[in-house]
Amino acid sequence: MNRMRISPRRRLNDTLLAWKMSSGVKQFIADVAERGSRNTMVVIGTTIVIIMIAGALLAPVLPIVDPAQLDPGFEEKGPSSNHLFGTDNLGRDVFSRVIWGARISLLVGTLAVLFSLLIGMTLGLVAGYFGGKIDYIISGTIDLFWTFPAFLLALALAAALGPSLTNVMLAISVSYWASFARLVRGQALTIRERQFVEASRALGANNRRIMFTHVLPNCLAPLIVWASIGVADAITIESSLSFLGVGTQPPEASWGYMLFRGKTFIEEAPWIATFPGLAILITILGFNLLGDGLRDVLDPRLKGLRR
Amino acid sequence: MADLMAYVIRKLLLAIPVIILATVVVFMLLYLTPGDPVSALSPPHATKEQLDAIRQEWGLLDPPWVQYGKFLSRLVHGDLGTSIGFGTVSTPVSSLVTQRLSNTLMLMGIGLAISYSMGIPLGIIAALRQNKLADRSIMVFTLVTYAMPSFWLGLLFLLLFSVYLGWLPAKGTTGGLGSIILPVMTLGIGNAALTTRMMRSSMLEVIRMDYITQLRSRGLRERDVIYKHALKNAILPVITVIGLDIGWFIGGAVVVETVFSWPGIGLLLTKAILNHDFPVVQGCILVMAFFVIIGNLAADIFYAYVDPRVRLG
Amino acid sequence: MTTERKPILEIRGLRTQFFLREGVVTALDGIDLTLYEKESVGIVGETGCGKSMTAFSILRLVPHPGRITAGSIKFKGIELTALTLEEMRTIRGRSISMIFQDPSTSLDPVFSIGNQLGEIITLHQNVYDKATLTTKVLEILRLVRIAAPESVIKQYPHELSGGMKQRVMIALALSCSPSLLIADEPTTALDVTIQAQILRLLKDVVSKVGSSMMLITHNLGVVAETCDRVCIMYAGRIVEEAETFELFGKPMHPYTRGLLTAFPKLGEQKEELSVIRGTVPNLMNRFPGCSFVDRCDSATDQCSRVRPKMAEVAPGHLVACHLYPSGGEKDNA
Numbered sequence: 001m002n003r004m005r006i007s008p009r010r011r012l013n014d015t016l017l018a019w020k021m022s023s024g025v026k027q028f029i030a031d032v033a034e035r036g037s038r039n040t041m042v043v044i045g046t047t048i049v050i051i052m053i054a055g056a057l058l059a060p061v062l063p064i065v066d067p068a069q070l071d072p073g074f075e076e077k078g079p080s081s082n083h084l085f086g087t088d089n090l091g092r093d094v095f096s097r098v099i100w101g102a103r104i105s106l107l108v109g110t111l112a113v114l115f116s117l118l119i120g121m122t123l124g125l126v127a128g129y130f131g132g133k134i135d136y137i138i139s140g141t142i143d144l145f146w147t148f149p150a151f152l153l154a155l156a157l158a159a160a161l162g163p164s165l166t167n168v169m170l171a172i173s174v175s176y177w178a179s180f181a182r183l184v185r186g187q188a189l190t191i192r193e194r195q196f197v198e199a200s201r202a203l204g205a206n207n208r209r210i211m212f213t214h215v216l217p218n219c220l221a222p223l224i225v226w227a228s229i230g231v232a233d234a235i236t237i238e239s240s241l242s243f244l245g246v247g248t249q250p251p252e253a254s255w256g257y258m259l260f261r262g263k264t265f266i267e268e269a270p271w272i273a274t275f276p277g278l279a280i281l282i283t284i285l286g287f288n289l290l291g292d293g294l295r296d297v298l299d300p301r302l303k304g305l306r307r
Numbered sequence: 308m309a310d311l312m313a314y315v316i317r318k319l320l321l322a323i324p325v326i327i328l329a330t331v332v333v334f335m336l337l338y339l340t341p342g343d344p345v346s347a348l349s350p351p352h353a354t355k356e357q358l359d360a361i362r363q364e365w366g367l368l369d370p371p372w373v374q375y376g377k378f379l380s381r382l383v384h385g386d387l388g389t390s391i392g393f394g395t396v397s398t399p400v401s402s403l404v405t406q407r408l409s410n411t412l413m414l415m416g417i418g419l420a421i422s423y424s425m426g427i428p429l430g431i432i433a434a435l436r437q438n439k440l441a442d443r444s445i446m447v448f449t450l451v452t453y454a455m456p457s458f459w460l461g462l463l464f465l466l467l468f469s470v471y472l473g474w475l476p477a478k479g480t481t482g483g484l485g486s487i488i489l490p491v492m493t494l495g496i497g498n499a500a501l502t503t504r505m506m507r508s509s510m511l512e513v514i515r516m517d518y519i520t521q522l523r524s525r526g527l528r529e530r531d532v533i534y535k536h537a538l539k540n541a542i543l544p545v546i547t548v549i550g551l552d553i554g555w556f557i558g559g560a561v562v563v564e565t566v567f568s569w570p571g572i573g574l575l576l577t578k579a580i581l582n583h584d585f586p587v588v589q590g591c592i593l594v595m596a597f598f599v600i601i602g603n604l605a606a607d608i609f610y611a612y613v614d615p616r617v618r619l620g
Numbered sequence: 621m622t623t624e625r626k627p628i629l630e631i632r633g634l635r636t637q638f639f640l641r642e643g644v645v646t647a648l649d650g651i652d653l654t655l656y657e658k659e660s661v662g663i664v665g666e667t668g669c670g671k672s673m674t675a676f677s678i679l680r681l682v683p684h685p686g687r688i689t690a691g692s693i694k695f696k697g698i699e700l701t702a703l704t705l706e707e708m709r710t711i712r713g714r715s716i717s718m719i720f721q722d723p724s725t726s727l728d729p730v731f732s733i734g735n736q737l738g739e740i741i742t743l744h745q746n747v748y749d750k751a752t753l754t755t756k757v758l759e760i761l762r763l764v765r766i767a768a769p770e771s772v773i774k775q776y777p778h779e780l781s782g783g784m785k786q787r788v789m790i791a792l793a794l795s796c797s798p799s800l801l802i803a804d805e806p807t808t809a810l811d812v813t814i815q816a817q818i819l820r821l822l823k824d825v826v827s828k829v830g831s832s833m834m835l836i837t838h839n840l841g842v843v844a845e846t847c848d849r850v851c852i853m854y855a856g857r858i859v860e861e862a863e864t865f866e867l868f869g870k871p872m873h874p875y876t877r878g879l880l881t882a883f884p885k886l887g888e889q890k891e892e893l894s895v896i897r898g899t900v901p902n903l904m905n906r907f908p909g910c911s912f913v914d915r916c917d918s919a920t921d922q923c924s925r926v927r928p929k930m931a932e933v934a935p936g937h938l939v940a941c942h943l944y945p946s947g948g949e950k951d952n953a
């Protein structure tokens with residue numbers, strides 16, 4: 001049978017249209033995609049995020065130099081046609097190190113947020129839904145963690161546990177969960193009072209079912225926004241920790257670590273630190289734009305942007 | 308005013324358990340370190356006698372609550388332990404901290420002042436000229452500065468003003484105005500973005516309120532409506548976050564002091580971490596945590612002073 | 621009963637429109653209204669009919685993206701639409717005052733009552749001496765029958781009850797003895813038990829100060845208590861105008877009749893409440909003719925083509941309806 005040549009764009013449009021007609025999650029995604037594509041922040045943010053993630057994932061197959069390979073005689077040379085971003089003090093190509101560094105930084109950022117999200121969501125759900133003493137204890141804990149600066153807490157934990165990739169992820173997760181918990185708890189509290197929950201219970205649904213089918217979907221929109229901003233924050237914390245020397249250690253060289261090493265050469269070879277720094281900046285900007293833009297698209301009333 | 312006093316007392320009482328909790332957490336940090344706790348507390352290549360002495364001093368062989376009790380009593384007497392790294396003479400941590408505390412506080416104080424004196428006016432301007440050029444450029448500015456981690460902004464300033472332009476010194480307190488400018492600007496601008504955005508959204512909300520139209524209907528001058536009434540209402544949510552800002556500044560101070568080699572507690576902490584000097588690390592974190600809590604408390608009280616509705620809470 | 625009273629407010633052909641992205645909403649479509657000295661006029665209509673917008677237009681407080689696009693508003697002979705905003709400002713609060721609907725959102729929450737009252741008195745009466753100011757503030761608070769005014773001036777809005785707040789609003793509005801007081805739904809947000817008190821207070825104080833009052837409401841009962849004359853508004857137009865008793869006794873316009881029959885009367889047995897069928901028309905796309913045509917049981921062909929003009933059917937009683945031959949002119953909306 002002859003397959004018509006349908007451009008990928010047309011295919012995408014058709015899929016979105018079909019999803020719009022259906023209901024539930026698909027319709028939600030199609031709706032967001034449509035409104036998001038009109039919002040400049042979302043577009044720029046998504047582009048940056050996709051480029052960064054693509055770079056990170058595709059690093060092994062890209063036609064770039066091995067980041068650990070030394071180029072003797074070429075140490076501390078500025079950007080040139082051979083080395084787009086120059087070389088560091090050991091003669092390694094900064095450009096490829098930046099691309100490989102994306103893997104670490106993004107990995108830490110996304111996983112840390114994921115763990116935070118899981119911890120926060122669980123505690124927030126339990127607190128908001130069950131109320132009473134459980135809520136009192138959990139909210140108290142949330143407040144404590146929330147008012148304490150996440151960076152300081154992560155620093156303390158990383159300093160105690162010792163610098164390593166997993167420790168950094170752990171430290172960030174423990175410091176950041178409170179934001180998500182607050183969010184989910186708030187939603188759970190409001191939803192709990194709603195009529196359809198009463199109806200569900202009258203029909204025999206148990207607590208867990210109610211929580212999952214009613215409370216969670218309503219949290220979805222703000223959670224996406226906060227998760228995106230959370231990745232930006234996580235990358236900020238990770239790179240700051242690595243910059244201080246308590247973060248990721250070689251061979252997993254994150255961007256922050258490159259700056260930790262690079263700052264000693266700031267006067268003779270500023271490119272060693274500048275390019276990873278730019279990468280950090282652009283990535284954080286990308287996730288922030290995505291989060292902010294999505295917030296405007298999903299619900300302009302969502303406030304409370306917080307570290 | 309009486310209700311304000313009651314509020315202050317309530318908040319003070321609430322702060323005490325939080326401070327105690329902080330001491331417990333800091334105490335437990337020792338047990339998070341990999342390996343035997345004693346190794347974190349002793350210099351490398353310590354002899355068995357030295358290790359035993361340290362075990363004795365820190366009470367590591369005692370049950371946990373006794374240990375904590377000893378820890379707490381030492382704290383109350385101002386004893387934060389002894390540094391295992393700095394110099395050849397064992398320096399008490401507390402003296403290391405007190406030497407540098409004022410430097411950090413100065414950095415934070417000026418940084419806060421810069422942040423608010425930039426953020427609030429910018430936020431007001433952005434709100435009053437919503438969607439016009441001024442607003443859009445201010446928003447872009449905040450987006451970019453918010454995305455920059457403090458250390459990067461600091462390095463950038465260092466590069467620009469010290470290395471390329473040679474205007475300002477790069478390190479330490481070589482004297483007066485010159486050496487403090489870059490660090491405080493880094494801290495100040497970094498936080499100004501958030502203040503600006505909050506001020507802007509708060510202001511936008513307030514000027515749509517009924518009572519603002521009411522005030523106009525009473526014939527009040529527009530500048531009184533905006534700068535006396537709207538401003539006072541709009542600034543309240545911004546002030547609520549002063550406490551959180553203080554927390555951010557303390558964390559930011561660690562980074563900025565490291566970048567600029569500013570001799571404060573932050574730099575002390577960083578060096579101690581790299582030197583595996585655990586008592587100093589513990590001492591610094593404790594002091595910082597204490598200031599975070601006190602800072603939040605002060606902010607809460609200030610807020611209750613400004614907004615009488617809060618005193619009932 | 622015709623006394624030669626001077627007109628305080630003369631509105632002719634007032635048109636206020638909102639320019640939205642989706643289209644132009646005509647909130648007020650050619651309002652004609654006259655208010656005389658020392659009289660109380662009620663403006664009655666359902667939500668969205670433009671009553672509040674009339675008040676805002678008079679004070680030139682129409683919010684963006686709205687504008688007064690046609691007509692004249694003469695206050696004591698001065699053309700308000702021609703004044704600069706600075707000149708308008710001198711009239712607001714001093715010669716014309718307004719009370720808003722919801723007292724809990726109409727007072728600045730972070731300034732004390734005394735402070736807010738003092739601000740107005742200082743502004744309009746140039747009183748700077750603290751002692752004199754306090755005396756005047758206390759005086760006006762007593763006028764609105766607030767007990768213990770000395771403690772109230774130190775309090776903040778959130779510490780007062782709804783009724784107290786509304787009294788403060790009235791105090792604020794009357795502090796400079798304005799010639800015209802506009803009260804926009806002054807009792808709607810209050811408990812039923814307080815409503816009567818506040819209405820009575822309003823009536824007393826207004827007559828004591830010697831102002832005219834424009835009372836805006838959707839509640840006919842309120843109007844019956846306090847107003848000398850009533851105007852019925854519908855979809856941005858005035859459809860009937862008469863002295864209160866006359867209107868209640870002999871309603872002419874089908875809308876007025878519908879409003880009055882919708883209220884069950886005391887002692888009357890009814891199976892069903894009577895309603896006016898249909899809904900308020902879209903103010904964006906105005907069709908020629910009478911705006912009530914879709915909901916009117918007596919509508920004729922002429923009603924959908926020609927907009928009826930206000931005509932006097934009895935002394936002091938005007939109606940805009942084709943049922944009462946008036947020679948309506950071709951609508952140019």
